[in-house]
């Protein structure tokens with residue numbers, strides 16, 4: 001066993017979070033072995049929504065165009081009463097700050113196929129499907145025991161990433177516990193094809209009916225998803241019967257005979273967060289670290305943000321790059337991600353309760369109350385904005401320099417002109433650190449950028465844009481920002 005080669009990173013779980021983590025790492029020159037329990041990607045749809053910041057992560061692994069082809073931009077979220085009459089709408093029209101549609105709906109098996117093909121193509125990634133992790137032995141390197149087609153195999157790795165979902169074996173192996181954020185509801189999830197089409201406005205509909213809360217999502221092409229809150233005593237088998245399905249979907253006006261059911265299953269929507277995301281070289285990402293109800297469509301996006309936050313830090317750690325100021329770089333992973341994810345989970349729970357909870361009297365009040373609340377500009381602005389990442393101050397988020405608003409938040413990605421051609425900003429920033437400036441950075445920041453090997457991007461010379469970047473810098477009282485490889489601003493120079 002000791003003569004066996006040691007792989008730099010073992011990724012457990014080839015779902016979108018694990019696959020994206022492996023591709024990000026491979027893009028940074030780190031070889032990964034990805035193992036998955038299932039011999040082939042899981043064929044049924046699960047996640048259906050990503051926001052623009054999450055699609056920007058897919059862009060970093062070269063999949064933004066392919067994702068655009070398999071997804072449809074969504075108009076936003078509407079709240080409907082029990083008779084499907086809209087009473088509030090949160091629009092996600094127009095380009096977001098990340099250079100992608102602010103809301104996209106897709107069918108997960110298609111995303112899985114894109115990611116799997118990319119993994120298979122990458123010379124630094126090895127995929128070993130049909131192998132289930134059964135244990136991890138501490139040590140340096142770590143030894144993972146895998147049950148595979150030829151019995152138990154052992155694999156040694158410098159780092160193990162647990163991307164193995166809600167029932168994570170890696171989580172159990174490091175003794176992490178899930179903290180309960182108090183949401184447990186059983187919902188019936190039905191994915192269908194309807195060749196005749198179901199009339200939609202192009203966004204997500206949330207039916208705020210306490211007797212039968214429901215969500216309706218128009219996926220690409222002729223696919224659709226319904227989610228119905230289940231009543232005590234109901235089962236997926238019962239609700240999947242044609243007469244029950246006809247009753248549940250009647251308000252949408254489609255004969256049940258027009259529906260081809262792709263999947264009908266009961267799900268328990270939960271809100272949980274792991275108390276520790278790392279034990280030495282073993283780390284948790286995605287559903288292994290956190291679970292949230294789907295009411296704001298942020299579950300998978302949180303996993304992709306985890307991968308984005310961690311991959312470059314891990315690459316630096318493994319390369320022992322000259323980041324002497326970044327000692328304990330892996331400690332920043334949970335410190336940054338956990339508060340953000342917890343806020344998102346709590347937001348999803350609040351939305352779920354507000355939209356679908358409570359007795360009939362609450363439902364009667366919901367409509368006028370939503371109307372009133374949405375007249376308050378701050379509330380409206382907050383609801384329209386959706387989820388915005390903001391990491392706390394720490395070793396990689398420097399808010400000490402001046403009254404800095406930008407550190408800890410993402411740098412926008414407009415299309416800029418570079419070398420005479422329209423180019424997404426991230427292509428100009430490159431895969432490492434970048435210093436984006438429209439003035440003279442203060443000497444300390446410039447020196448830090450040099451130490452980090454940052455690419456210097458001068459606004460107005462190297463790139464020009466329509467003024468959005470200057471406006472963003474000015475609003476953040478900055479002339480220069482040091483942008484991390486995950487596009488989060490680490491530090492800024494005052495204006």
Ligand SMILES: O=C(O)CCc1cccc(O)c1
Nearest residue numbers: 049076077103294295296297
């Ligand atoms: O807020 C949005 O624009 C989308 C919300 C959404 C996405 C997916 C499921 C869901 O219940 C809501």
